[in-house]
Every structure is written in C-alpha cells, then in structure tokens.
Amino acid sequence: MKLGIARERRDGERRVAATPETVKQLTELGLEVLVESRAGVTAGHSDQDYEKAGARIVPDLDLGELDVYAHVRPLEPSTAISLHRGAVTIGLASPSSELPTVRALADAGVTSFALELVPRISRAQSMDALSSQALVAGYRCVLEAAMRLPRFFPLFMTAAGTVPPARVLVLGVGVAGLQAIGTAKRLGARVSANDIRPSSADEVASMGGTFINLDLDKAGQTAEAAGGYARELTADRGALQRRLLAPHVAQADVLITTAAVPGRRAPLLVSREMVQGMRPGSVVVDLAAESGGNVEGSVPGRDIQVPTADGQGHVILAGMKDIASTMPADASRLYAKNIANLLALMTRDGTVTPDFEDEVQAGACLTHDGEVRHTPTAEALAALAGQMAALVKTQQSSNEGVA
Structure with a gap:
C-alpha cells in the first residue's frame, strides 16, 4: 500500500x-x-x-x-x-x-x-498527539513570556543587591500547563498554578509549583469530565472563578493560560479588568488564543498592549498561534x-x-x-x-x- x-x-x-x-x-x-x-x-x-x-x-x-x-x-x-x-x-x-x-x-x-x-x-x-504537541506548546510559551518580560526569571544575589524571582501563574494544568510549570521552575521563577480539577494539586506539587485551590466544587458538581479533561463551568461558576482568581492574577509578573475543552471554545478565565489590574511590564501569554482565548481580548499571533488600571504603563497580552510549529x-x-x-x-x-x-x-x-x-x-x-x-x-x- x-x-x-x-x-x-x-x-x-x-x-x-x-x-x-x-x-x-x-x-x-x-x-x-x-x-x-x-x-x-x-x-x-x-x-x-x-x-x-x-x-x-x-x-x-x-x-x-x-x-x-x-x-x-x-x-x-x-x-x-x-x-x-x-x-x-x-x-x-x-x-x-x-x-x-x-x-x-x-x-x-x-x-x-x-x-x-x-x-x-x-x-x-x-x-496521543494532543499530549505530545501540548508538551511542545507548554515549553515554548514560557520562553515566549521570558523574552517579553523586562526582568529576570530567577533569583540573583549580587554585590549590587538581590533580584527577587519572577512570579509566574499558570492557569490550566493539563500537559501544556504542567510543562509550563516545569519550564518556569527550571528558569528559576516562583510558580503557582490553578485548575478547576482539585485532583491536579498533586501534579502541580510534583513539578515544584504551588497549587491555588479556589474550592469551586463546594456545590457538589465535579469539575472533571470523562477522560481526565476539565468540565466546562456554568456561567455563574465561571464568574466566581474569575473573581477568586483576580487577586492572584494581580500579583503575578507572568500569567500563562492553557485551559481548553476539546471540541469547544476555550473557557474565559481572565477578563480585561483582571489584566489591567496587573503591574506595568507584566506579561500574559494565552496559549488558547486560537480556540477563542482564555483571556479577554487576546488575538492569535499578536501582542497587544493593555493599559494598566493606574495609567502608569501597560501589560503585554500575547496570543499564541501555531506555537507547536515554532x-x-x-x-x-x-x-x-x-x-x-x-x-x-x-x-x-x-x-x-x-x-x-x-x-x-x-x-x-x-x-x-x-x-x-x-x-x-x-x-x-x-x-x-x-x-x-x-x-x-x-x-x-x-x-x-x-x-
């Protein structure tokens, strides 16, 4: 044949x-x-x-x-x-x-x-090609963030003073998210992560990250669907998730979003107001931009400057496109x-x-x-x-x- x-x-x-x-x-x-x-x-x-x-x-x-x-x-x-x-x-x-x-x-x-x-x-x-290509994407998106961030990822202790490590927040802990956590840790960043599946906590810890538990399962509805994928949240629970995530996003120097529901539009995790609440010079990398985006306003293949709420600078919002092909x-x-x-x-x-x-x-x-x-x-x-x-x-x- x-x-x-x-x-x-x-x-x-x-x-x-x-x-x-x-x-x-x-x-x-x-x-x-x-x-x-x-x-x-x-x-x-x-x-x-x-x-x-x-x-x-x-x-x-x-x-x-x-x-x-x-x-x-x-x-x-x-x-x-x-x-x-x-x-x-x-x-x-x-x-x-x-x-x-x-x-x-x-x-x-x-x-x-x-x-x-x-x-x-x-x-x-x-x-499983989704997993193999997500591995590539998760690694690459951290490099994309590091190239855009106007500061170091690792801690440096020098004669001129101490440079604290960058704080990286990863949303979505599938294959891409776990690889992003591991890569950011290897670059020396302080990494935290969140996923709507509480079962992801052990995986985050195994990669050296700190799991942020928003406790969205209090209502008794599981956040995990068949095959280990995350279940799409209702509108009310999605709004609650964004509200609980807002202070964590504001503290991050780098935000990387990787959440996706196969066959559907990517869930909206981060609003424009949440991005505006970050410090000037911060970087957001939306790995899900091609499937609708986890971050409001992200555009595949483009960097967008989002003015901060204090008017003192901007946040770079990078929408990834064809990232495995890079x-x-x-x-x-x-x-x-x-x-x-x-x-x-x-x-x-x-x-x-x-x-x-x-x-x-x-x-x-x-x-x-x-x-x-x-x-x-x-x-x-x-x-x-x-x-x-x-x-x-x-x-x-x-x-x-x-x-």
Missing part, C-alpha cells in the same frame, strides 16, 4: 507528518512511503534523509493513487474528494470546526482518523511517532486494515464507508443541514410572497 506524506501548505505550519526515523518504521510494516519533495525541510529533514530511510521522493503527490494519506493540519474539502474511495487518512482533523471537510470525507467514502479523538487510555498514550524539529519528531504508532496498530502484512472492534481505532475513527462515525460531529452536521434546509425554505417562501 502507498502511504503519502505531503508538504504542509497552511501559513505558519512547519511540521511534517513523518520523519526519516518513522519512515523506517513504516517501511518495516510493509508500506511504500512517498514523500513530497521538501516536505520535511522546515523540520530539519532533507529529501536525501528520507531517501536513505527508504522513502521515495516525488515532486507532487498524486492523491488518487494513495491508499493512506498522513497529514498535520486538517484537510481541505478539495483534498478529501481527490482521494479514492476506501483510502485512509490520519492526522489532526479539528472535526468540530471543519464540518465541510468531514462531510466531504464521508461523501468520498474515505476512512479518516482524527488524532484528537484517540481515547485517553494507557495503551493509546504513544498515539519548534518544528521536536514537534514533528513526536507527532510523526504518534502517527506511526497508530498506523502500526492497524497494519498487517503491509496492508492497513482498521479493526473497529479495537477501542483505540474505533474511538479515533471520524468517517468510514460513507458515514460519520463520531457521534458529536454527526450531530453537528445534522444540525447544520437542518439550519440550511430551514434557510432555503424561508427563502422560497419569501420568493413566493414576492411573486
């Missing part, structure tokens, strides 16, 4: 879906790997590196001849319809925001696997292994044959045999179709009225 690796074309994307290391793994499975010329250049891999690993370099991929197509960013509908019926795709799909592509994949009879849907169970950890070498190394490990699970004797009795493969499957297998996405498509039908009916009635 032919497996294609394309050169990613979306602006800002520098990762690649296979490295020379994983090409060796894939060819040992019996797959013929075709790599589009210069696909890995931005991640540090030349065409010659891929050839030595056993891949065949092609000027352009013929999508119609591919049996398997591995990618980083979600596909375009035009790509989906260019694949032959029965072809397999594997990569990040963002199903909740890419409904036209999901519909195109199903209509084309493509079997697609979305790495966002890989179940969070022990034996699937090596295929470290394409190691991000690709991890991502490519996620893909190769999932493909290894469904490949027998050189043939990719998904087994839908297996909970990992079934859970990660987005479309198969003309159907959308992921229930929330199928429901979203049905709702969208209903809205379109109602709009057409309304338009028809309006036209008849005019006539």
Whole structure:
C-alpha cells in the first residue's frame, strides 16, 4: 500500500507528518512511503534523509493513487474528494470546526482518523498527539513570556543587591500547563498554578509549583469530565472563578493560560479588568488564543498592549498561534511517532486494515464507508443541514410572497 506524506501548505505550519526515523518504521510494516519533495525541510529533514530511510521522493503527490494519506493540519474539502474511495487518512482533523471537510470525507467514502479523538487510555498514550504537541506548546510559551518580560526569571544575589524571582501563574494544568510549570521552575521563577480539577494539586506539587485551590466544587458538581479533561463551568461558576482568581492574577509578573475543552471554545478565565489590574511590564501569554482565548481580548499571533488600571504603563497580552510549529524539529519528531504508532496498530502484512472492534481505532475513527462515525460531529452536521434546509425554505417562501 502507498502511504503519502505531503508538504504542509497552511501559513505558519512547519511540521511534517513523518520523519526519516518513522519512515523506517513504516517501511518495516510493509508500506511504500512517498514523500513530497521538501516536505520535511522546515523540520530539519532533507529529501536525501528520507531517501536513505527508504522513502521515495516525488515532486507532487498524486492523491488518487494513495491508499493512506498522513497529514498535520486538517484537510481541505478539495483534498478529501481527490482521494479514492476506501483510502485512509490520519492526522489532526479539528472535526468540530471543519464540518465541510468531514462531510466531504464521508461523501468520498474515505476512512479518516482524527488524532484528537484517540481515547485517553494507557495503551493509546504513544498515539496521543494532543499530549505530545501540548508538551511542545507548554515549553515554548514560557520562553515566549521570558523574552517579553523586562526582568529576570530567577533569583540573583549580587554585590549590587538581590533580584527577587519572577512570579509566574499558570492557569490550566493539563500537559501544556504542567510543562509550563516545569519550564518556569527550571528558569528559576516562583510558580503557582490553578485548575478547576482539585485532583491536579498533586501534579502541580510534583513539578515544584504551588497549587491555588479556589474550592469551586463546594456545590457538589465535579469539575472533571470523562477522560481526565476539565468540565466546562456554568456561567455563574465561571464568574466566581474569575473573581477568586483576580487577586492572584494581580500579583503575578507572568500569567500563562492553557485551559481548553476539546471540541469547544476555550473557557474565559481572565477578563480585561483582571489584566489591567496587573503591574506595568507584566506579561500574559494565552496559549488558547486560537480556540477563542482564555483571556479577554487576546488575538492569535499578536501582542497587544493593555493599559494598566493606574495609567502608569501597560501589560503585554500575547496570543499564541501555531506555537507547536515554532519548534518544528521536536514537534514533528513526536507527532510523526504518534502517527506511526497508530498506523502500526492497524497494519498487517503491509496492508492497513482498521479493526473497529479495537477501542483505540474505533474511538479515533471520524468517517468510514460513507458515514460519520463520531457521534458529536454527526450531530453537528445534522444540525447544520437542518439550519440550511430551514434557510432555503424561508427563502422560497419569501420568493413566493414576492411573486
């Protein structure tokens, strides 16, 4: 079977879906790997590196001849319809925001696997791309904050006096948040963190941080959803959370927000007034800016100067964009292994044959045999179709009225 690796074309994307290391793994499975010329250049891999690993370099991929197509960013509908019926795709799909592509994949009879849907169970950890890329993002966002902060992170005791350590507050203690805590600690900062899941306290302590317990679970509603993710708060509890966080935010030199609810808009954790309450020169890094933002007013890919409440300066609000792609070498190394490990699970004797009795493969499957297998996405498509039908009916009635 032919497996294609394309050169990613979306602006800002520098990762690649296979490295020379994983090409060796894939060819040992019996797959013929075709790599589009210069696909890995931005991640540090030349065409010659891929050839030595056993891949065949092609000027352009013929999508119609591919049996398997591995990618980083979600596909375009035009790509989906260019694949032959029965072809397999594997990569990040963002199903909740890419409904036209999901519909195109199903209509084309493509079997697609979305790495966002890989179940969070022990034996699937090596295929969990959300975690591997969050690791990169959590590390990088601390470096972004350090470059913007007009002072040191660590404590310095000098003949000229003592420089106290910077105070860093991390909101959201998933993989990205924990990596941010660890990185900030290694840089010498004094780190505190909060997550709506009280169970995160031990994880924060293990990374050297201080957990801030807001005790939001007093009402008895658990803050933890299935799979270890945080549950989205109600409007009232969200407002209470912001009110309780405000004094902690005001004391921070650096605020890093990493909270996300898969498939939904990022929760609003920090209001503009909370940012204005920080000291002049403070830095806020919103890792969730691309999914709506944890911080009011953040814009993906932009630094915004927010005036402080005292009018004496400003706070830098940095909205992160394509952050994993800013470290394409190691991000690709991890991502490519996620893909190769999932493909290894469904490949027998050189043939990719998904087994839908297996909970990992079934859970990660987005479309198969003309159907959308992921229930929330199928429901979203049905709702969208209903809205379109109602709009057409309304338009028809309006036209008849005019006539």
